[in-house]
Amino acid sequence: MAKQSIFGRITQLAKANINALLDSAEDPQKMMDQMVRDYNDNIAEAEQAIAQTIGNLRMIEDDYKEDEQAAADWGNKALAASNKADEFRTAGNAADAAKFDNLAKVAIQRQMQSESEMKTAEPTIASQREIVEKLKTGLNQMKEKRTELTSKRDELIARSKAAHAQNQVNEAVKAVNIxxxxxxxxxxxxxxxxxxxxxxxxxxxxxxxxxxxxxxxxxxxxxxxxxxxxxxxxxxxxxxxxx
CATH class of the missing domain: 1.20.5 (Single alpha-helices involved in coiled-coils or other helix-helix interfaces)
Structure with missing residues (x-):
């Protein structure tokens, strides 16, 4: 739920109509400064959340690889035990053959358990990978919007200073009107x-x-x-x- 909430916030901020917000602002420069701060705060929070989500995903992937390796190992053990049972059976040693057949069955059961855990983890891994990609996309959109907002803020400040300077020139010219x-x-x-x-x-x-x-x-x-x-x-x- 927390991940989804953060993703929703990223999407909302990334799609924010900056021009509409500026049109309704009494002091656009102050508002944009605050928006840049908000973007920076939310980007930092999103990066932490994404890093945690990626970390969780990597742990699940590591567990999946361990189960995958375990399944392969138990499969090899089951094959080795079965071969050994066949050797004892060929030699007429039914007791040892039965013993190794049982070991082969245990190895197969362990193999099946590992494969079951892998199958259970696959949807979770797929879901987590999708969430990570969406979070990364939303984060990139936020950074693009932050760049756009910063550029607009700098442009507005420059225009404001130019207008102020022009007004001072006009006042000076008015003061020395010949x-x-x-x-x-x-x-x-x-x-x-x-x-x-x-x-x-x-x-x-x-x-x-x-x-x-x-x-x-x-x-x-x-x-x-x-x-x-x-x-x-x-x-x-x-x-x-x-x-």
């Missing part, structure tokens, strides 16, 4: 813009001063030319008078 005037970059950009405006204002002021200076130079040049022409005019007049 279009958001409340962000650090927004404030820094405004400061730079004010500095640029100040520089442009200073440049414009400097340019205005230079234009004024050049205009003064132009006015001075014009006045100089006027005075030069006036001097030339006076010189011309003086020359005419003297002439």
């Amino acid at each position: 279009m958001d005037p409340s962000s650090e970059i927004g404030r820094f950009e405004e400061k730079v813009r004010r500095e640029e405006a100040r520089v442009r204002g200073a440049a414009e002021l400097a340019s205005s001063s230079l234009d004024a200076q050049f205009e003064s130079l132009e006015d001075l040049g014009e006045q100089t030319e006027v005075e030069a022409r006036l001097a030339a005019l006076k010189a011309k007049q003086t020359g005419q008078i003297e002439g």
